Amino acid sequence: MDDAAAAAHAGAVGRGRPRRRSLVAVLKPAVFVLALAPAAFLAWAAFADDLGANPIKALEHETGKWAIRFLALSLAVTPLRKLFGWGQLATYRRPLGLFAFFYATVHLLIFAVLDLELDLGDVGREIVKRPYITIGFAGWLMLVPLAVTSTKGWIRRLGGRRWNRLHRLVYATAVLATVHYFWSQKKDITDPLIFTPFLVALLGYRLWEAARRRRLAAVAAPRSAGD
Amino acid sequence: MLIRKPADIPSSEITDERLYLDRRRFLGRAGAIGLATAASALAGSTLLQACARPDGGGDAEDTTTAGGAVVDTPTPYKDVTGYNNFYEFGTDKEDPSNPDNTRDFRPAPWTVAVEGMVKNPARYALEDFVKPSKLEERVYRMRCVEGWSMVIPWLGFPLADVLRRAEPLPGAKFVEFTTLYDPKQMPGQRHAVLEWPYTEGLRLDEAMHPLTILSTGIYGKPLLPQNGAPLRLVVPWKYGFKGIKSIVRIRLVDQQPRTAWSVAAPNEYGFYSNVNPTVDHPRWSQAKERRIGEFRRRPTLMFNGYADQVASLYSGMDLRKFF
Numbered sequence: 020m021d022d023a024a025a026a027a028h029a030g031a032v033g034r035g036r037p038r039r040r041s042l043v044a045v046l047k048p049a050v051f052v053l054a055l056a057p058a059a060f061l062a063w064a065a066f067a068d069d070l071g072a073n074p075i076k077a078l079e080h081e082t083g084k085w086a087i088r089f090l091a092l093s094l095a096v097t098p099l100r101k102l103f104g105w106g107q108l109a110t111y112r113r114p115l116g117l118f119a120f121f122y123a124t125v126h127l128l129i130f131a132v133l134d135l136e137l138d139l140g141d142v143g144r145e146i147v148k149r150p151y152i153t154i155g156f157a158g159w160l161m162l163v164p165l166a167v168t169s170t171k172g173w174i175r176r177l178g179g180r181r182w183n184r185l186h187r188l189v190y191a192t193a194v195l196a197t198v199h200y201f202w203s204q205k206k207d208i209t210d211p212l213i214f215t216p217f218l219v220a221l222l223g224y225r226l227w228e229a230a231r232r233r234r235l236a237a238v239a240a241p242r243s244a245g246d
Numbered sequence: 247m248l249i250r251k252p253a254d255i256p257s258s259e260i261t262d263e264r265l266y267l268d269r270r271r272f273l274g275r276a277g278a279i280g281l282a283t284a285a286s287a288l289a290g291s292t293l294l295q296a297c298a299r300p301d302g303g304g305d306a307e308d309t310t311t312a313g314g315a316v317v318d319t320p321t322p323y324k325d326v327t328g329y330n331n332f333y334e335f336g337t338d339k340e341d342p343s344n345p346d347n348t349r350d351f352r353p354a355p356w357t358v359a360v361e362g363m364v365k366n367p368a369r370y371a372l373e374d375f376v377k378p379s380k381l382e383e384r385v386y387r388m389r390c391v392e393g394w395s396m397v398i399p400w401l402g403f404p405l406a407d408v409l410r411r412a413e414p415l416p417g418a419k420f421v422e423f424t425t426l427y428d429p430k431q432m433p434g435q436r437h438a439v440l441e442w443p444y445t446e447g448l449r450l451d452e453a454m455h456p457l458t459i460l461s462t463g464i465y466g467k468p469l470l471p472q473n474g475a476p477l478r479l480v481v482p483w484k485y486g487f488k489g490i491k492s493i494v495r496i497r498l499v500d501q502q503p504r505t506a507w508s509v510a511a512p513n514e515y516g517f518y519s520n521v522n523p524t525v526d527h528p529r530w531s532q533a534k535e536r537r538i539g540e541f542r543r544r545p546t547l548m549f550n551g552y553a554d555q556v557a558s559l560y561s562g563m564d565l566r567k568f569f
Contacts, residue, residue, distance in 0.1 A: 071328070071329060071339065071340065072325040072328060072329030072339070072538045072539075073329060073339070073394055073536065073538060075536065076394075076536075134543075136542060136543060141531070141534075144531070145530070145531065148526075148531075149529055149530060150529075151529060202529070203529075205392065206333075206337070206439055206440070206510060206511070207333075207337040207439050209337075
């Protein structure tokens with residue numbers, strides 16, 4: 020669901036369209052600024068030499084963490100919207116997803132450019148030889164078509180159904196990203212472990228929803244399922 | 247490698263203490279080029295000969311510096327004491343230097359037990375343990391298995407001193423080391439991230455090797471908790487985790503000892519753990535390393551650049567099998 024649909028939904032709740040729209044108009048830029056804040060802080064810290072003894076590793080870790088956090092945040096939009104009726108949240112799903120792609124891309128670039136120093140042989144070898152990197156790279160690759168087709172134009176071009184099916188790739192990405200996160204730890208898996216319940220809840224919600232829809236569709240007269 | 251024995255240095259050459267303590271800034275000013283000249287003059291041949299690239303080339307020109315000499319600038323004190331793996335105080339690199347984590351740690355009074363297959367087992371107060379040996383400064387490269395490295399001026403004495411004094415019995419083949427186990431002093435030991443207490447081991451000939459030292463200080467200052475106060479092992483041709491910290495027991499045994507990391511992940515960490523750019527860690531390459539403080543990575547050297555002095559210990563040994 021994109022901005023137009025979100026606004027329509029908000030209007031359908033019947034509270035006064037102009038007020039809902041202007042709240043979004045204020046919050047959306049704020050969300051953009053907040054989403055860029057980690058990148059800004061990291062860049063500043065890098066130039067101020069405030070990233071500790073191994074700044075490149077620190078950048079790699081932090082950008083990876085923010086990528087998976089934004090992925091989770093974007094996955095949280097639909098469950099929160101549906102469970103609490105917060106229609107205005109819908110408009111944040113795309114920017115949150117795109118920021119996940121942004122941080123994931125920076126994460127990959129830091130790995131390839133700063134860590135492996137653009138030695139494409141090294142990069143290729145590591146992607147192929149190290150399963151956790153293969154998985155991480157595969158997760159990033161899956162985000163590429165999602166980022167490219169994130170616009171209204173592409174929703175129209177693909178049609179809602181096909182677009183929705185393509186964007187289910189994000190679930191696979193979330194799983195791959197989590198495995199990548201676990202596998203990249205040396206020994207202490209506390210950080211990815213803390214993250215896992217959120218992911219399980221967010222994906223579990225989809226499974227539950229899908230099961231519910233199948234039950235309804237089986238019980239009710241022929242009626243097209245929701246979105 | 248730089249060994250300066252106090253008795254050999256004429257008083258005219260002893261560095262003014264102010265400069266000695268301020269050496270970080272001095273080195274910074276002197277610049278890498280100046281140090282390169284000095285370093286290559288003193289240690290050049292060892293470093294150059296030890297260079298072995300994974301693709302078989304044997305020259306040192308590709309490592310980062312002027313004139314083909316490998317430059318090993320001592321790592322700044324703040325990095326040596328601020329970027330540490332010492333899970334007994336937490337698993338983040340900044341945890342062991344965080345006073346919140348080391349607040350209850352007491353490096354003094356300290357006892358070291360020398361036990362096992364020796365003629366002269368004993369328990370020593372640390373001062374008595376160290377006293378018979380002459381403390382020397384050894385500037386060693388330290389290569390972490392994770393892929394970063396440092397150059398550290400250790401203050402210490404040969405482990406061989408201790409072993410000779412203890413007089414190993416004929417059947418003794420290995421030396422086993424044990425860290426303090428006290429979760430009250432070391433909060434990280436409250437979590438089973440590794441098997442506590444941390445244990446390590448060396449083959450007897452590795453332990454007797456002149457390069458192997460027990461260290462009590464860095465940059466002339468006593469060890470801080472994060473570096474393994476008050477006594478730790480340094481085996482410069484092996485990955486850093488072999489350098490067991492805060493040692494309370496040294497035991498001569500006839501079986502290869504359990505070591506903390508090979509228990510934690512036997513397919514990733516072996517007993518020997520010699521620095522070897524041709525044998526990858528299962529999850530990452532060991533061919534290159536990031537020298538802390540440098541921007542570009544550098545090739546990892548066979549046996550961390552000490553091949554000349556230690557390769558003979560492993561002649562005929564399959565280093566991939568015995569990793």
